[in-house]
Amino acid sequence: MSQLSSPFEKYELAGAFDEMFDSSGTVRPHYAPLFEMLQDSPASELKRAKQESDLIFLNQGITFTVYGKEEGTERIFPHDLLPRIVTRKEWQHVEAGLTQRITALNLFLQDIYHGGRILNDGVVPRELVYTCKYFRRQMRGLKVPKGVYIAVTGTDLIRDLDGNFTVLEDNLRVPSGVSYMLTGRQVMKRIFPKVFRQSGVLPIEGYPQALLQSLNALAPEGRDEPNIVLLTPGVFNSAYFEHTFLARQMGIELVEGRDLIVHDNIVYMRTTSGLTRVDVIYRRIDDDFIDPLAFRHDSILGVPGLFNAYRAGNVTLANAIGTGIADDKALYAYVPKIIKYYLGQDAILPNVETHILAEEGPRQYVLDNLEKMVVKAVGESGGYGMLIGPHASKAEIEEFRLKILADPRNYIGQPTLMLSRAPCFVDGEFDSRHVDLRPYILYGDKITIVPGGLTRVALRKGSLVVNSSQGGGSKDTWVVDES
Amino acid sequence: MARYLERAEHTTRLLDANIQLMLEQKPQAVERQLRRINLSLGEPLKLEGKLSVPALEHALIFDPRVKTSIISCVMNARENARQVREQISSEMWSELNALYHFVKRYDADDLEQQLPLEFLNEVRRNISLFKGETDATMSHGEEWWFLQIGRHIERAANTATLLKVHAAELCGEADIEHLELLALLRSCNAFEAYLKKNTAEFSADNIVEFLLLNPQHPHSILFSVRRLEESISALPEMSSRGERGKVERLAGRLAATLLYSSVEEILSSGLHLSLDNVIRQCAQMHSAIHQAYIDYPIETSLSA
Numbered sequence: 001m002s003q004l005s006s007p008f009e010k011y012e013l014a015g016a017f018d019e020m021f022d023s024s025g026t027v028r029p030h031y032a033p034l035f036e037m038l039q040d041s042p043a044s045e046l047k048r049a050k051q052e053s054d055l056i057f058l059n060q061g062i063t064f065t066v067y068g069k070e071e072g073t074e075r076i077f078p079h080d081l082l083p084r085i086v087t088r089k090e091w092q093h094v095e096a097g098l099t100q101r102i103t104a105l106n107l108f109l110q111d112i113y114h115g116g117r118i119l120n121d122g123v124v125p126r127e128l129v130y131t132c133k134y135f136r137r138q139m140r141g142l143k144v145p146k147g148v149y150i151a152v153t154g155t156d157l158i159r160d161l162d163g164n165f166t167v168l169e170d171n172l173r174v175p176s177g178v179s180y181m182l183t184g185r186q187v188m189k190r191i192f193p194k195v196f197r198q199s200g201v202l203p204i205e206g207y208p209q210a211l212l213q214s215l216n217a218l219a220p221e222g223r224d225e226p227n228i229v230l231l232t233p234g235v236f237n238s239a240y241f242e243h244t245f246l247a248r249q250m251g252i253e254l255v256e257g258r259d260l261i262v263h264d265n266i267v268y269m270r271t272t273s274g275l276t277r278v279d280v281i282y283r284r285i286d287d288d289f290i291d292p293l294a295f296r297h298d299s300i301l302g303v304p305g306l307f308n309a310y311r312a313g314n315v316t317l318a319n320a321i322g323t324g325i326a327d328d329k330a331l332y333a334y335v336p337k338i339i340k341y342y343l344g345q346d347a348i349l350p351n352v353e354t355h356i357l358a359e360e361g362p363r364q365y366v367l368d369n370l371e372k373m374v375v376k377a378v379g380e381s382g383g384y385g386m387l388i389g390p391h392a393s394k395a396e397i398e399e400f401r402l403k404i405l406a407d408p409r410n411y412i413g414q415p416t417l418m419l420s421r422a423p424c425f426v427d428g429e430f431d432s433r434h435v436d437l438r439p440y441i442l443y444g445d446k447i448t449i450v451p452g453g454l455t456r457v458a459l460r461k462g463s464l465v466v467n468s469s470q471g472g473g474s475k476d477t478w479v480v481d482e483s
Numbered sequence: 484m485a486r487y488l489e490r491a492e493h494t495t496r497l498l499d500a501n502i503q504l505m506l507e508q509k510p511q512a513v514e515r516q517l518r519r520i521n522l523s524l525g526e527p528l529k530l531e532g533k534l535s536v537p538a539l540e541h542a543l544i545f546d547p548r549v550k551t552s553i554i555s556c557v558m559n560a561r562e563n564a565r566q567v568r569e570q571i572s573s574e575m576w577s578e579l580n581a582l583y584h585f586v587k588r589y590d591a592d593d594l595e596q597q598l599p600l601e602f603l604n605e606v607r608r609n610i611s612l613f614k615g616e617t618d619a620t621m622s623h624g625e626e627w628w629f630l631q632i633g634r635h636i637e638r639a640a641n642t643a644t645l646l647k648v649h650a651a652e653l654c655g656e657a658d659i660e661h662l663e664l665l666a667l668l669r670s671c672n673a674f675e676a677y678l679k680k681n682t683a684e685f686s687a688d689n690i691v692e693f694l695l696l697n698p699q700h701p702h703s704i705l706f707s708v709r710r711l712e713e714s715i716s717a718l719p720e721m722s723s724r725g726e727r728g729k730v731e732r733l734a735g736r737l738a739a740t741l742l743y744s745s746v747e748e749i750l751s752s753g754l755h756l757s758l759d760n761v762i763r764q765c766a767q768m769h770s771a772i773h774q775a776y777i778d779y780p781i782e783t784s785l786s787a
């Protein structure tokens with residue numbers, strides 16, 4: 001391995017695709033302005049920049065909540081100083097791939113809640129769909145405006161050893177993190193204005209407006225100037241900052257379940273000047289909790305009667321109820337087939353090889369190789385319910401083995417992936433950390449993706465878990481125009 | 484004093500909003516934006532050679548020859564304050580003085596290295612502190628009302644001038660980018676308030692209506708003019724000849740024109756005409772007040 005020049009002497013390059021350097025240790029051209037700036041800046045200056053950026057996050061209250069810890073549960077979101085940079089050409093490929101994927105997944109949702117063609121044709125096994133806990137039979141036959149089920153998606157992408165973008169998972173229920181993408185950008189503009197200007201970064205400021213337009217497009221028919229609200233579970237939710245941020249940026253009301261009432265299948269919002277009709281609800285509450293009459297009876301976050309108003313077509317929920325079926329991790333394995341089935345195309349962005357443990361052959365293979373595999377519970381998110389074979393102890397592996405045997409439908413196995421690495425500024429030095437990329441896909445009249453996304457970083461050295469609740473952080477993502 | 488500070492605040496906001504915007508713009512868009520900022524200064528700078536971002540920043544912050552630069556405004560405000568030192572409270576004076584020293588101390592060479600965003604933020608905070616001290620520590624008597632008049636004349640004129648350089652785009656005669664509209668609203672401190680009123684949909688009509696005719700937002704022209712009207716009527720009557728009445732009539736007429744116009748009318752009859760009218764009337768009010776209260780001929784006050 002060749003020696004990297006200062007200040008990257010200690011930087012580890014081997015074993016994964018690196019975002020900044022090619023395998024010979026040469027800086028990739030689109031990283032050149034950043035690299036030059038880092039070479040010219042003394043460490044003390046970067047440390048000061050890091051403190052400044054942390055302070056901005058703290059003062060703005062950009063924090064999240066970690067569940068399951070007694071003290072100090074509100075933390076600032078760890079934001080790495082160095083941006084992750086993607087070229088416009090790479091981005092166009094990602095954009096085309098995501099557009100294709102989301103179009104197909106939306107058609108899939110429409111299909112399984114109506115005729116179920118894809119099930120009749122045997123492309124996706126029927127029992128896989130019907131045993132998924134996110135399949136909502138209440139949605140059968142229900143027409144949603146413009147046939148759009150997934151107004152907002154966050155799809156997690158990783159790069160394999162050769163640098164190809166690969167889909168790790170889709171988040172079709174209530175994906176979060178977009179506020180960190182937007183605020184992270186504001187902070188970076190303050191900290192590294194010069195490099196920013198030189199690099200030609202494509203703007204992402206239009207996201208709130210694009211989201212609002214998508215929500216507008218999905219309003220019930222005949223409601224020309226729809227009243228749109230954002231439904232939050234409340235101040236104790238880990239993403240509450242994001243809810244307030246988006247509501248503010250879109251200029252819409254932020255409401256909790258208790259602020260809404262349903263009368264004659266019409267949803268109203270309590271305001272200081274009486275009741276106002278609500279047409280579109282951008283909900284950040286899971287299906288289970290949204291209406292205690294239709295789903296979980298013990299939910300106090302939801303709005304009684306909301307589902308009936310929804311069925312009657314008097315209000316739009318974004319995302320629709322029941323979208324979780326399409327991001328079930330076992331169903332994920334079928335997405336390339338789903339794309340082929342509805343669009344007649346091959347998937348532009350490949351999947352990670354996935355073993356469905358409900359099937360006997362793959363199950364045996366995974367159980368035999370547990371120490372090399374990653375096993376995930378199909379319906380979990382946020383990095384919970386996951387086994388990373390190479391990093392787990394013997395006892396943990398055995399415990400997981402029993403769990404898999406008890407309920408094989410609930411798990412999938414994947415090979416342990418080497419996520420690509422990018423330089424991070426950690427404790428005053430540059431070091432490499434694994435990263436992924438979550439772009440946000442909006443679907444209203446058409447599909448819109450702002451150029452960028454949230455790059456999540458596994459801040460512990462060598463770790464592959466990027467989730468914020470598990471010691472992950474974020475980076476600003478720059479899509480640069482190299483011309 | 485209040486006019487100068489309002490102006491300094493305006494320049495600060497203008498720079499802050501636009502610097503952030505221009506980071507993401509293409510070179511030709513940056514140039515267009517620079518030209519626009521320059522025009523909005525009232526007296527465009529005659530910069531040698533091409534307009535560039537650092538040159539404009541430098542001129543608008545540090546150049547004492549530029550009347551609207553932050554340093555000129557702060558220096559003039561401090562000079563004015565020194566002349567009426569006994570009228571204003573010590574707290575006000577020390578805030579203003581601290582601002583003056585802060586601005587003077589800032590090293591212009593730093594601009595080469597980094598953007599002055601922190602600096603601008605600090606200036607803005609200082610001016611806000613001054614305004615807070617003004618409201619909290621000074622009696623709301625005649626002197627206080629004069630400060631209000633200065634602030635609101637300046638504010639109305641600034642918003643009008645800024646809108647004017649965007650007039651062609653807002654009337655649909657030229658294209659404008661989403662980001663540029665954002666910067667326009669940010670320059671008027673109106674971004675979040677606009678969102679609350681109109682949500683994140685940007686239309687020229689809504690923006691003009693908001694900045695010109697919104698009755699509640701402190702940076703809309705109508706709001707400023709009505710505060711102005713209110714402040715003028717709080718001034719003492721100087722003599723039986725009704726000087727105050729004259730000024731009051733000017734303010735009242737402008738307020739009524741705005742109050743009873745609709746944005747459609749204004750756009751169809753020419754936005755720049757309305758804005759020119761606002762700017763002209765602000766200048767007239769300024770000189771009318773000056774004549775009535777400061778530079779009045781001795782006969783008028785004795786003959787009563």
